[in-house]
Amino acid sequence: MRDHAPPPEEWEGSVLALQRRRRLLPRIALAAAALLTAETALVVATSGQAVALPAKKTQAPARPESGKGPRSAADIPSAKVAARLSGRRVEALSERTETSTTWVKRTAA
Incomplete structure (x- = not known):
């Protein structure tokens, strides 16, 4: 040992x-x-090239829209009323499917 x-x-x-x-x-x-x-x-x-700086928040120019109001409504009758009041087309959500949408124009009868 x-x-x-x-x-x-x-x-x-x-x-x-x-x-x-x-x-x-x-x-x-x-x-x-x-x-x-x-x-x-x-x-x-x-x-100054090794760091990616966060992009400044820019706001997209707002599209001029005729009137204010909802862009969609629950069913066709409420979409007709909303379209007349807002002055623009409104989508009827009850008629929406996987492949299509239904829009109600402001001049709809």
Whole structure:
């Protein structure tokens, strides 16, 4: 039985080598993260091309519509009334199918 620690070349795969790696790897990872952060900040500051800035909110120009009011109604009679009052066409939701929609014009009788 040995009374002293083995020389370092015999440590490979031993508990001591594993403990040393466990202490060293987080430090390396932290240093790499800090280096990448600093490099990213430098690239952004000098070129301005590394970051996509959020687009400014632009409002689409409003389409001129004749009158205000609902764009849809529950059934045909209420769609007729809404179309006459608003002055524009109104969709009758009760007549909507998977492939078609029914619109009531403001001049509907």
